[in-house]
Amino acid sequence: MDNNNRPNGSTSFTGLTLLSLLVGLVAAWLFFQSPPAGPTQQLGPALDSTALAGFRTDQWFLPDTAMLGFVEIPAGPFLMGSDAAVDTLAFDNERWSSEHAQQIVELPTFYIGQYEVTVAQFRAFVAATDLRVDPQMLESQPNHPVTSVSWPDALAYCRWLETTLKESPETPSRLRELLRDRWRIGLPSEAEWEKAARGTDGRVYPWGDRPRQDRANYAGEGTTPVGSFDCPDCPFGLADMSGNVWEWTRSPYQPYP
Template sequence: MSDAVGGEWMPPAEVDWVEIPEGVVRRGTPIADLESVAERYADTGALPQWFRKEAPRADVRVPAFRIARTPVTVAQWAAFATATGRPVTAAPTRADHPVIGVAWADAAAYCDWIGTRLGVGVRLPTEDEWERAARGDDDREFPWGREYRIGLANLHDLGIGTTTTVGSFPDGASPFGVLDMAGNADEWTSTRYAPYPGAPADVPAVEDWAFDPHITRGGAFRHDRDLARCARRHGAYEADLAAIGVGFRLAAGAA
């Protein structure tokens, strides 16, 4: 594929898949921990109720699947946009950055398009798959471990204020070697928002203030460290998806 936005279209290269084995993800946050989590991130401006939809903690078995090592880039999106008549959403100098500003339906359409060309059933990851790929087999808080460290993800605290080249923070990799699971671009999943079974009674049944009902994960360059948490459930709460940094990565069934 050409790595220049607006350049001549070429067939897409193979996706750099990471194989995630079947296993159990320790999904979410224990109800007993919600108060301490809210206190730990109070300095970010995150409200306590935002964390309550992560509860309760549950061990969820996730079948084996594949997930792309990095999010879809501007150059990869440009090939699709050129082929399908969709707008190219970023400048040529950002070809290796994650594409942002993509509506959920267009992200799903990209999955269908690239899957047809590769002969693979490509899709967006489910919320449980995303957390499994980020968290691995334990209950770590961040993809890289239990403690937050500045410089392992492109988040607000770095002061960059925009996206960076995908894969720029290898020390922030998940246990399976998946990159950019925190920061850079907030990522669509295929899962529509709903409370987890057994959630606290005050967790809303519907987030009717969201621009789109699908869950996003990981946080973007504009977000604080609370969005870098593996358990953090987010969403597109503004219509300007580029401003809030919404992008996506690919998933598929096990090879």
């Protein structure tokens, strides 16, 4: 989530992190309205409340925290980009330039979702909007991350969640205040996502500089419930910022910056 009119601030998505869910700002022209669903669309198996510990079944299955899972990322600089000499798995476009692998980037305060968007959360959106989707997207366990979501549908989820939280009397007061103060819910920029994932010290992974199978799901055996891996060393208390599934941002896939 971001404030659209903050002076000298960049626009920003809760993730797919007012909040960036891992979500910041989405311009209205990016909103995509999908066609209504036909009467035969299925939403998958009934939700099992025992699989949703830590989530609010009365709050669109968002995390059961004071901010419904939105975590504040403080304003300030961080080191963006990847040095191939240190991170051998980095993509070529993650270098800052041909001369400099990394660069200091200053960002304003934003919020991001503590977890990836879950099947239960996306199903609540589909049920409320009659969005037409592939039913297989909604057949995984409700506390697993939703997958195979198009970029327009990810944006549509963000806009729906923003409107829903604005209008609901049950929205936590702090969250409602931010939304009324011109903050918006949308996809994070690449810079916002990277700062939330790696922190401010330039580490390669959220927990340090070496891959660890006890910190992330990256063995290729399918998804795991969000937040399954304890990571006390990860910045900002976020989960699954490495591993599990890829996340959308609002930035084009192109070389930095």
